[in-house]
Amino acid sequence: MLTLVLVVVATALLFEFINGFHDTANSIAASVATKVLSPGQAVILAAVMNLFGALTGTAVAATIATGIVNTDIVDPGLLVMFSALLGAIGWNLITWWLGLPSSSSHALIGGLCGAALSAAHNNWDALIWSRDFGSWTANKGLVWKVFLPMVASPIAGFLLGLSMMVFLWAVISGMSHAGGVLRRLARPRWVNAFFGKVQILSAAYMGYAHGHNDAQKTMGVIALTLYGAEASGALKDLPGWLSFMHPGAHSGSGVALWIVFTCAVVMAAGTASGGWKIIKTLGHKMVKLHPIHGFAVDTSSATILTIAAHYGMPVSTTHSVSTTIMGVGFAKNPRQLKLTVIERIVWAWILTIPAAGGMAYGLLKLFEAMGWH
Numbered sequence: 223m224l225t226l227v228l229v230v231v232a233t234a235l236l237f238e239f240i241n242g243f244h245d246t247a248n249s250i251a252a253s254v255a256t257k258v259l260s261p262g263q264a265v266i267l268a269a270v271m272n273l274f275g276a277l278t279g280t281a282v283a284a285t286i287a288t289g290i291v292n293t294d295i296v297d298p299g300l301l302v303m304f305s306a307l308l309g310a311i312g313w314n315l316i317t318w319w320l321g322l323p324s325s326s327s328h329a330l331i332g333g334l335c336g337a338a339l340s341a342a343h344n345n346w347d348a349l350i351w352s353r354d355f356g357s358w359t360a361n362k363g364l365v366w367k368v369f370l371p372m373v374a375s376p377i378a379g380f381l382l383g384l385s386m387m388v389f390l391w392a393v394i395s396g397m398s399h400a401g402g403v404l405r406r407l408a409r410p411r412w413v414n415a416f417f418g419k420v421q422i423l424s425a426a427y428m429g430y431a432h433g434h435n436d437a438q439k440t441m442g443v444i445a446l447t448l449y450g451a452e453a454s455g456a457l458k459d460l461p462g463w464l465s466f467m468h469p470g471a472h473s474g475s476g477v478a479l480w481i482v483f484t485c486a487v488v489m490a491a492g493t494a495s496g497g498w499k500i501i502k503t504l505g506h507k508m509v510k511l512h513p514i515h516g517f518a519v520d521t522s523s524a525t526i527l528t529i530a531a532h533y534g535m536p537v538s539t540t541h542s543v544s545t546t547i548m549g550v551g552f553a554k555n556p557r558q559l560k561l562t563v564i565e566r567i568v569w570a571w572i573l574t575i576p577a578a579g580g581m582a583y584g585l586l587k588l589f590e591a592m593g594w595h
Contacts, residue, residue: 224460226300227451227467231444233307235488238440240314241326242272242492251543252516253425258418267422268429269493275433276486280477281534282435286442287449287477289350289362289534290331291338296348298450301589302337303443309333309582317570324570325538329578330439331368336579340586371535375526376545376571382522383549390514391553417513424520429493431527432539437489439536444485445477515550522546541571 250264291298310333317324335349342348352363398408448467451457457468466480523542530537551559
């Protein structure tokens with residue numbers, strides 16, 4: 223039993239590593255596409271800021287651990303968590319191979335939902351749909367924490383990217399009509415030079431926001447796994463060197479500090495390995511970006527991720543970055559958007575939760591048929 227606990231935790235960390243290189247492309251695509259940073263420089267910056275972001279909050283981890291699976295109906299046992307993780311990893315690898323910027327967040331949520339439904343023999347009450355209709359921080363469940371943000375965050379990303387570009391152009395236009403030094407600074411050469419510098423700051427902000435939101439999802443999975451293992455007695459005979467795995471000595475959110483730190487380091491390592499196929503899709507195929515556009519993309523999408531993390535919403539980095547690029551591209555020239563690429567991305571969004579959920583559902587049934595319990 224202890225061996226299975228360690229396998230599940232290792233699988234969760236593997237998902238975190240894959241999440242790092244899968245979503246690295248999302249967090250650094252704009253700075254690479256505008257040639258402000260080389261791919262190597264962008265990856266290093268993202269890895270460092272991922273680590274910092276992952277260490278500064280656990281609200282999303284708490285949502286994953288307590289706000290999706292109804293533990294009164296489903297025991298989040300080791301096979302359930304193992305199946306959920308394998309479903310999410312499988313879908314992530316498929317979309318990575320195809321170069322599709324699908325959501326690791328929704329793959330994990332889909333895996334959890336599919337495995338829980340399989341364990342509950344298709345009882346949909348195994349999932350928490352909504353609970354605690356109070357403040358935004360108190361609300362739990364798929365409706366409030368997953369489905370509402372899943373729809374709202376892409377719309378917000380598009381509108382915020384569009385609005386930021388309109389604002390920046392209004393400022394530059396005002397400077398060009400002011401005369402003197404301001405007029406010279408509004409020339410394209412100076413604008414590109416200025417935003418080439420400040421986009422480094424916005425790329426760092428994006429890396430922080432990515433770690434702040436995405437790394438927490440695996441923290442929640444590991445915490446949920448260990449709570450289930452403790453309840454089943456799987457951790458009662460832990461050797462002394464593994465005593466830290468008992469669900470005790472938690473941080474304020476109920477997620478152990480060793481989980482927070484380990485997930486942060488693993489995501490940073492995954493980020494350092496890169497994901498260039500998706501960078502090509504996001505940074506080059508959708509719309510051509512210049513430094514001012516990259517600044518708008520990074521700042522807009524990072525703001526959405528940071529606000530969502532504050533309220534414990536595991537939103538998609540992919541959705542946020544993709545739709546802000548669309549918004550910025552639309553502001554630049556609506557005809558420059560490549561609708562065929564956007565269509566492929568949207569289909570990946572639609573399919574992610576049911577595909578990862580279906581894989582997790584089938585895997586758990588397979589394990590049970592093999593006599594694993």
